[in-house]
Each structure stands twice: as structure tokens, then as C-alpha cells.
Amino acid sequence: MSKAVQALAICSFLTTLILLFMTSSTDLILKPNIDRIYKATLLISDVDSELWRNYKLGLDTAAKEYNVDMAVKTLFDLREDDQQQMDQILTEIEFGAEGLILSTSYFSKMVSLIEEENFDNSIVFTKVNRSFCDKLEEKCSYICYNYYNAGRLLGEFLLETHQERQTIFIVAEREVNENYEFFVNALQETHNVNILPNATQETEGSGQVKMLLDHDDIVVGLDENSLLHFRDIDGVVLYGLGYTNTLIDCVVQGDVAGFVCFNEYMAGYLSVQNLVTMLDGGTIQECVEIPYKLITKETMFENETFLFPIY
Amino acid sequence: MRKYIERLLDQMYNHKHISTVILLSFTVTATVSLALFSVTYYNRFSKQVESFQEEENINAITQIEGHFTQQLRGVMQAFDALYYMILYEKPIDEIEFDLLYLSMKNDIQSISLFDKKGVVQLTAPTMKQNENIDVLQQEWFLSAVSEVQNKQFSKPHIQNIFVNTGTSYEWVVSLSQSVNFQKDGVEHEGVLVIDIKYVALEDYLTKIGFKENGIIYLMDLEGNLIYHPDIQLIACGILDFSEETYEGYQKVTRSVPFVGWNIVGVIEQDPLDLDVIKDNIFFVYLLFLFFAVMLIINLLISVKIAQPIVLMQDAVKNIASGDFDTKIPADDGFLEIVNLKKSIEKMKQHIEKLMADSISKQEELRKQELDVLQSQINPHFLYNTLDIIVWLIEKKDFQNASSVVTALGRFFRISLSRGKKVISVRDELEHVQNYLDIQMVRYKNKFTYRMDIAESVLEYQTIKLILQPLVENAIYHAMEFMHGDGEIVITAKEEEDYILFSIEDNGMGIDPEMIALIESGQVVPSPRGSGIGTINVLSRVQMMYGMEYGLFFDSQLEEGTIVHVKIPKVKGVEES
Numbered sequence: 108m109s110k111a112v113q114a115l116a117i118c119s120f121l122t123t124l125i126l127l128f129m130t131s132s133t134d135l136i137l138k139p140n141i142d143r144i145y146k147a148t149l150l151i152s153d154v155d156s157e158l159w160r161n162y163k164l165g166l167d168t169a170a171k172e173y174n175v176d177m178a179v180k181t182l183f184d185l186r187e188d189d190q191q192q193m194d195q196i197l198t199e200i201e202f203g204a205e206g207l208i209l210s211t212s213y214f215s216k217m218v219s220l221i222e223e224e225n226f227d228n229s230i231v232f233t234k235v236n237r238s239f240c241d242k243l244e245e246k247c248s249y250i251c252y253n254y255y256n257a258g259r260l261l262g263e264f265l266l267e268t269h270q271e272r273q274t275i276f277i278v279a280e281r282e283v284n285e286n287y288e289f290f291v292n293a294l295q296e297t298h299n300v301n302i303l304p305n306a307t308q309e310t311e312g313s314g315q316v317k318m319l320l321d322h323d324d325i326v327v328g329l330d331e332n333s334l335l336h337f338r339d340i341d342g343v344v345l346y347g348l349g350y351t352n353t354l355i356d357c358v359v360q361g362d363v364a365g366f367v368c369f370n371e372y373m374a375g376y377l378s379v380q381n382l383v384t385m386l387d388g389g390t391i392q393e394c395v396e397i398p399y400k401l402i403t404k405e406t407m408f409e410n411e412t413f414l415f416p417i418y
Numbered sequence: 419m420r421k422y423i424e425r426l427l428d429q430m431y432n433h434k435h436i437s438t439v440i441l442l443s444f445t446v447t448a449t450v451s452l453a454l455f456s457v458t459y460y461n462r463f464s465k466q467v468e469s470f471q472e473e474e475n476i477n478a479i480t481q482i483e484g485h486f487t488q489q490l491r492g493v494m495q496a497f498d499a500l501y502y503m504i505l506y507e508k509p510i511d512e513i514e515f516d517l518l519y520l521s522m523k524n525d526i527q528s529i530s531l532f533d534k535k536g537v538v539q540l541t542a543p544t545m546k547q548n549e550n551i552d553v554l555q556q557e558w559f560l561s562a563v564s565e566v567q568n569k570q571f572s573k574p575h576i577q578n579i580f581v582n583t584g585t586s587y588e589w590v591v592s593l594s595q596s597v598n599f600q601k602d603g604v605e606h607e608g609v610l611v612i613d614i615k616y617v618a619l620e621d622y623l624t625k626i627g628f629k630e631n632g633i634i635y636l637m638d639l640e641g642n643l644i645y646h647p648d649i650q651l652i653a654c655g656i657l658d659f660s661e662e663t664y665e666g667y668q669k670v671t672r673s674v675p676f677v678g679w680n681i682v683g684v685i686e687q688d689p690l691d692l693d694v695i696k697d698n699i700f701f702v703y704l705l706f707l708f709f710a711v712m713l714i715i716n717l718l719i720s721v722k723i724a725q726p727i728v729l730m731q732d733a734v735k736n737i738a739s740g741d742f743d744t745k746i747p748a749d750d751g752f753l754e755i756v757n758l759k760k761s762i763e764k765m766k767q768h769i770e771k772l773m774a775d776s777i778s779k780q781e782e783l784r785k786q787e788l789d790v791l792q793s794q795i796n797p798h799f800l801y802n803t804l805d806i807i808v809w810l811i812e813k814k815d816f817q818n819a820s821s822v823v824t825a826l827g828r829f830f831r832i833s834l835s836r837g838k839k840v841i842s843v844r845d846e847l848e849h850v851q852n853y854l855d856i857q858m859v860r861y862k863n864k865f866t867y868r869m870d871i872a873e874s875v876l877e878y879q880t881i882k883l884i885l886q887p888l889v890e891n892a893i894y895h896a897m898e899f900m901h902g903d904g905e906i907v908i909t910a911k912e913e914e915d916y917i918l919f920s921i922e923d924n925g926m927g928i929d930p931e932m933i934a935l936i937e938s939g940q941v942v943p944s945p946r947g948s949g950i951g952t953i954n955v956l957s958r959v960q961m962m963y964g965m966e967y968g969l970f971f972d973s974q975l976e977e978g979t980i981v982h983v984k985i986p987k988v989k990g991v992e993e994s
Binding site: 120123124127128130131132137139140168352355356359360361370372373376377380398404408411412413414415416417 | 548550551574575576578581587589616620649650651653654655656692695696697699700702703706707710
């Protein structure tokens with residue numbers, strides 16, 4: 108063996124020995140798995156609403172599991188001003204949010220604005236109408252609610268339950284936003300629909316609305332307040348979209364016949380899970396469709412884990 | 419196989435340095451041993467650790483089950499206390515649940531007593547029954563009624579029998595049993611129920627469960643999940659829970675007494691955490707380190723063993739090349755090496771003695787050969803010279819006769835030199851001069867001669883009678899066949915390392931082939947004599963002084979010949 112080969116062999120051996128020592132006995136090569144803390148912000152329309160309760164439970168469970176420092180900010184006062192919403196998003200990014208979970212009533216406009224800004228940050232849109240998913244930007248993730256199918260489910264149930272095709276009064280606290288339009292459209296396929304926006308406002312008009320309703324008329328409330336507004340009218344059958352404990356109480360007591368709801372806990376959990384996957388550079392399912400159910404008094408406690416997450 | 423191994427060993431060992439062979443043998447043996455030891459020990463150690471770990475896991479689950487049972491037993495004892503109080507001691511108007519509820523309110527959601535129609539009789543805390551919920555259809559009520567003798571634990575469910583008073587819908591596990599109670603002096607059948615907070619169970623199990631690399635969960639006998647850290651995710655379908663979920667995990671099941679639940683622990687059997695990986699790499703590092711240390715030790719041992727042999731080999735090589743002054747090393751060390759050294763020393767001395775004898779004998783032989791050669795001087799010269807003297811006396815040329823006699827006397831005086839073989843250059847040249855003087859008379863001055871001698875060479879020593887045969891050749895072989903006057907020039911000069919004599923004639927010259935024969939030491943037949951004169955001189959010079967000395971010819975046909983005699987510069991001692 109030549110001296111050069113001998114020297115090479117000795118050097119290789121020593122290098123291997125040093126590398127093995129450094130790998131096994133120091134943190135220089137194999138670094139300890141220090142959990143990364145992800146910084147993210149959830150921007151929703153109403154942080155105090157009971158409607159978000161289960162969503163936030165799912166969100167918190169996932170945030171704890173995935174080590175996410177999650178801030179929750181409300182867009183309540185800004186819900187009709189897209190530019191201000193965008194300013195708030197930019198502010199969150201400026202304060203270090205690596206990822207955002209967004210829920211907005213005016214989703215289409217928001218998507219356009221975000222496309223214009225061309226963010227590098229990971230964004231998960233939540234509670235997005237499933238029908239929008241086909242034309243969405245690829246780099247975002249979307250937790251989708253299929254409002255159209257939910258409307259179909261309610262419509263078919265109403266046909267089955269109430270035998271004949273009736274006029275459905277759709278009531279809402281404010282204007283019907285673009286998500287609910289799909290829900291309403293689906294109901295229109297099975298019923299005559301009478302849309303009554305701003306139904307909770309004590310105006311002459313709203314008084315007349317109540318007067319319009321007859322026994323066995325079906326009222327579908329797009330929000331809790333508008334639905335409960337009609338609770339005291341005898342014989343009117345009330346259905347809701349989404350749920351709170353108050354609404355559940357109403358169903359238990361028979362004041363409300365039922366409601367269509369989405370698995371809010373799952374939506375919250377998957378929002379964070381997808382965000383973390385995006386932040387880690389992983390592959391995500393861009394459009395995740397959240398399951399929905401029609402809950403009545405009879406089926407309520409068959410679906411306990413759907414309505415009342417065990418956390 | 420055996421032949422293959424033998425061939426392999428031959429290839430490994432043949433014509434290799436002994437240190438390499440020792441190092442290779444030791445290292446291979448030690449490495450194989452180390453590898454076998456490491457693999458065996460690692461396997462054994464791993465199995466022991468695995469077995470120990472499994473045992474530890476079983477103990478841990480047993481311990482968890484014990485703690486959990488203890489916790490449930492507290493609730494069950496409270497339940498029993500209430501049960502017997504209702505059954506034997508007091509009518510329900512006199513019973514209050516509040517004290518017990520307050521003492522256990524961290525763990526329980528409510529305590530209630532229902533009659534057989536599902537109407538609440540007592541409750542703590544005070545709550546209004548939800549009239550829209552049919553208690554008789556509740557699972558906990560049905561199971562209590564169907565098995566009146568036993569306490570029944572329900573599956574986790576939402577407590578919905580009371581009107582929600584801001585406490586929201588809580589998950590509970592109901593502990594219920596049929597009980598007869600006294601009210602208004604009448605005995606009634608009913609059901610006592612304690613709703614245990616699910617979150618309390620969860621907290622407790624989280625607290626006593628595994629912190630990492632394992633989880634515990636609870637199942638009832640039908641396989642329904644009672645508790646699982648991810649129960650909600652499983653319910654949503656985000657996580658899968660089936661027989662395959664924990665495949666490859668160690669699964670330990672313990673039944674919780676009196677409850678009808680199983681507590682299941684699943685533990686990762688071979689968690690690939692960083693510490694385990696680092697431990698394995700450290701093990702490999704230790705093997706490399708041991709190998710390195712072993713290699714160094716083997717190297718030192720092989721050098722220690724091989725070095726005396728290598729030194730001895732060098733010494734023997736020197737001896738073999740004739741250097742008998744070389745000392746053989748290894749005065750101490752391995753016994754075999756010391757013995758070998760002694761044997762070689764003896765052998766060396768023996769060879770030295772043999773060689774000395776051989777040299778002595780050869781020297782003797784050489785002397786004898788010289789004597790023989792010197793004795794081969796032509797005897798005819800004496801007869802011829804005596805004839806010349808007689809002839810001169812008859813011619814009454816007494817002066818020349820006297821000169822010849824004188825020259826002859828000097829000639830023989832130097833020839834004999836009292837038996838010496840080495841004489842001074844001065845005497846050798848005088849001897850030649852005497853010879854030439856005699857031959858001048860004989861050949862009636864048909865040639866002349868001249869001597870050109872450097873003064874510095876005169877005191878050097880030479881073997882005697884090396885020039886006279888060459889001069890004789892010059893006269894006989896050159897002058898006799900020449901027409902006209904011949905001339906012989908004898909020169910002697912000192913060179914840097916040797917003395918050079920030259921005998922030059924202007925005779926017929928010598929054929930180059932003849933010169934080649936003479937220089938190669940072959941006897942050249944001569945019509946005038948024995949033909950051995952030149953060979954005689956050449957042999958004697960080379961025998962005496964070595965092969966680098968001798969005769970050299972420079973001859974041109976029809977022009978003449980120069981014969982050079984080269985001898986070493988030897989001073990002082992005349993006889994060696």
C-alpha cells in the first residue's frame with residue numbers, strides 16, 4: 108500500500124471517528140427537535156358570537172397540538188370595507204403572523220385583493236362557499252361549506268315533512284350575503300321563497316312581516332337573532348342555519364323545529380392543520396369540504412359529538 | 419473449503435512482511451471477535467431492554483388502572499353512601515345531596531334521584547328538569563331499571579335532563595342504580611344517578627397517563643370508546659381508530675373492576691427519538707474507537723515482534739555481502755530471536771574462519787604460482803650470453819667480454835635478489851638495462867635503446883622481472899624482422915594512482931587479434947620461445963596487484979608497438 112493510500116485511509120478513518128463522535132455526543136449535526144412555534148392569526152367577522160364557539164374549540168385543539176401561537180382578531184367593524192380588512196391583514200403580517208386564517212362575508216372581493224397583494228404568507232380561507240372553490244387561487248387553502256347542498260338537504264326535508272310545497276320565508280338580520288345566496292337558491296328549487304332581509308329591525312315593515320305569517324308557515328332564519336325574532340308567533344315552523352346553545356335549547360323545547368349545521372369543530376381543526384402543513388411546505392388538499400347535517404329534536408342527541416365536541 | 423482457506427491464507431501470508439502478517443492476523447482476529455461480541459451483546463442487551471420495557475409498560479398500565487379504579491371507587495363509595503341512606507335510613511324529604519355534591523363538585527356534575535316515571539325527586543345542585551327530555555329513554559335509566567342489583571356506568575353523553583342554566587351542555591358519564599325510596603310514608607321505586615364530569619375523567623387520565631410515546635384509552639365491553647385523547651377527532655373522522663391503528667405498538671389491556679370498562683395502554687415499542695438514534699451512533703462510534711485502539715496496539719506489537727527480525731535480516735544481508743564487521747542486534751528480546759542471533763553469530767565466526775583459511779590457502783597458492791612463473795624465465799638467455807662471452811674472448815675483445823660479464827653478473831644479481839619477489843623500480847630498470855646491454859653486444863648494435871625514467875618512480879616497489887620479458891619480446895618479435903636500425907624506448911612515469919612503464923619499439927607491430935588474445939590472458943604461440951613471456955608478466959601483475967592492473971597494447975602494423983605496464987604505487991616494504 109502506498110504512503111498516499113495509507114494517509115488517505117488514516118484521514119478517512121479519523122474523519123469518520125470525529126463525525127461519529129459529533130453526531131452521537133453533540134448537537135452540532137443531529138439537532139434536538141425543538142418544536143417550532145408557528146405564529147398565526149384568525150381573522151373572523153365576529154369573535155364573540157356563539158356561532159364560532161365550536162370552531163374555536165377545534166382551532167384551539169389543533170393550535171395546541173401543532174404548537175401554533177394563534178391570535179384571534181375580529182373584522183366585525185370592518186365587514187363592509189374590504190380595503191380596511193386588507194389593511195388589518197397587512198398589519199397582522201407586519202406584526203409577525205406567518206399564516207392567516209380568514210373568514211369573510213365578501214369572499215370574492217377579498218380573494219381579488221389578496222391576489223393583487225401577492226402575499227408570500229400562507230392563507231387559509233375558512234367557511235368558504237364550496238361553489239367558489241373552482242376558481243380559487245392555488246397557493247391558498249380553503250375550508251369549504253357547501254351551502255348549496257345544505258339548502259338542498261333542508262329543502263328536501265321540508266318537502267318530506269310538510270308534504271306539500273309551501274312558501275318559505277327566509278329571514279336575515281341584514282342583507283343576505285353571497286354565501287347564503289347559494290343556500291337560498293337551493294331552497295328555491297323545492298319551494299317558493301320569500302326573502303325578508305333586515306327582519307329584526309322594529310320597523311313598520313317588520314311588523315307587517317309578522318302579520319303576513321300564518322299558522323304552519325315555514326321561516327328559515329339565516330342567523331340566530333332573526334330566527335328568534337319570530338319565535339313567539341304561534342304555529343310558525345322555524346328552521347335555522349348554523350347553531351348555538353340557545354338554538355339547541357330552542358330545538359329541545361320545541362320552539363325551533365331544526366337547523367342545518369356544519370361541523371364547526373372540524374372546520375376549526377382543519378384550518379390550523381392545513382395552515383401548519385402549508386407553513387411546513389407540505390402538500391395540502393386545497394379544498395376541504397366540511398360535513399353538514401340537519402338536526403331536529405329527534406336526531407339531536409344522536410349527533411352529540413357533532414354538536415358538542417368533547418375537548 | 420479447506421483448500422480454499424489454505425489458498426486464501428497463502429495469498430495473504432506469502433511474500434509479505436512479517437509485521438504486516440502479524441498486524442493483519444491480529445486485527446482480523448480481534449475485529450471478528452469484536453464484531454461477534456458486539457452483535458451478540460447488542461442483541462442480548464436490546465432484547466433485555468425490550469423485555470424490561472414491556473414489563474415496565476405492563477406495570478405502568480397496571481398502576482394507571484389501579485389509580486383510576488381508586489378514583490372511581492371514591493365516586494362509587496359516595497354513591498353507595500347515598501344509596502344506603504335512601505334505602506334504609508331516611509325518607510327523601512330529610513335527605514340532602516348538597517353536602518356530598520359540594521365535597522365532590524370538581525368531579526361530578528350532578529346527583530339526582532328520579533322516580534320510576536322519570537320525575538326528578540332530588541337533585542344537587544338545584545336544577546329544573548327539562549320536561550322536553552324523556553328520562554325514561556335515557557340509556558343510564560334503562561340500564562339501571564333492567565339490572566336493579568348493580569351499579570351501571572353509562573357511555574359518555576351530554577347531560578340534557580335539566581334545563582340549561584348557563585352551564586351549557588356538559589359531557590358526563592352517568593353512574594346509576596335502581597333504588598327504593600320513602601316519600602310521604604310510601605315506598606317508591608326510582609333511580610339514583612350521579613353524573614361524573616367527563617372532563618374530570620379526562621384530566622385524571624391525562625395526569626396519570628403516559629407523557630410521551632404512548633397513550634391510554636378506555637373502552638366498554640362492547641368496544642365503544644369511553645375515553646381517548648383524540649376522541650373528538652376520531653368522532654369527526656379526522657383520525658382513524660381501528661384494530662390496525664396501533665399495529666406495531668405494545669398494547670396492554672386491564673379491566674377496571676366493577677365498571678365494565680377496559681383501560682388500554684398503547685406504547686410505541688421502538689420510538690425513533692433522537693436520543694435512541696444518538697445512542698446507536700455512539701455505539702458505532704465506540705466500536706470504531708475500539709478498532710482504532712486495537713489497531714494501534716496490534717501495530718506496536720507487530721513492530722515489536724518484527725523489528726529484531728528485520729534488523730537481523732539487514733545484518734545477515736551485510737554479512738552475506740562480505741561485511742563481517744556487522745554486529746547482529748537483538749541482545750535481548752524474545753528468546754527465539756536471541757537464540758537465533760547467537761546461532762548466526764556462531765555461523766558468522768565459522769564462516770570468517772573458513773574464509774580466513776581459504777584466503778591463506780589462496781595466498782599460499784598464489785605465491786607458489788608466482789614462483790613458478792618467475793622460474794619460467796627463458797634459460798636460453800644464459801647459454802646465448804655465455805656463447806657471446808666465449809666468442810668475444812676468442813676474438814680477444816676482452817673489453818666487451820668484460821662488459822658483458824659485468825652486465826651478466828648484475829643481471830643475475832637482480833634476478834636472484836636474495837630470493838625476494840619484490841624489488842625497487844630502480845633495480846628493475848637496472849636489470850633491464852643490463853639485459854639490453856648484453857643484447858646490444860649480441861645483436862652487434864643492430865638497435866639502439868633509450869630510457870626515459872622519471873626520478874620519482876625509482877623508489878617505488880614492483881614485482882621483479884616484469885619489464886625484461888617485454889623488452890625481450892620487443893627485441894625478438896620486433897627487431898628481428900626489421901630492416902634497418904631498430905629503436906627501443908623505455909619510459910617510466912608516475913601517474914596519480916599508479917606507475918606506468920612503456921616499452922616502445924619501431925618494429926613490425928602486432929596484429930589486433932593477437933593483442934586481443936594476449937590481453938584476454940591466452941597464451942600466444944611464438945616461433946622463438948615458449949610464448950609465455952607476455953602472459954607470464956600479465957598473470958604475475960594481476961595476481962599481485964589485482965585485475966585493474968596489467969598490460970595494455972598500442973600497436974600499429976609496420977610502425978611499431980608500445981606495451982604499457984600499469985602497477986600500483988607501493989612504497990617501503992619490498993616483500994609482501
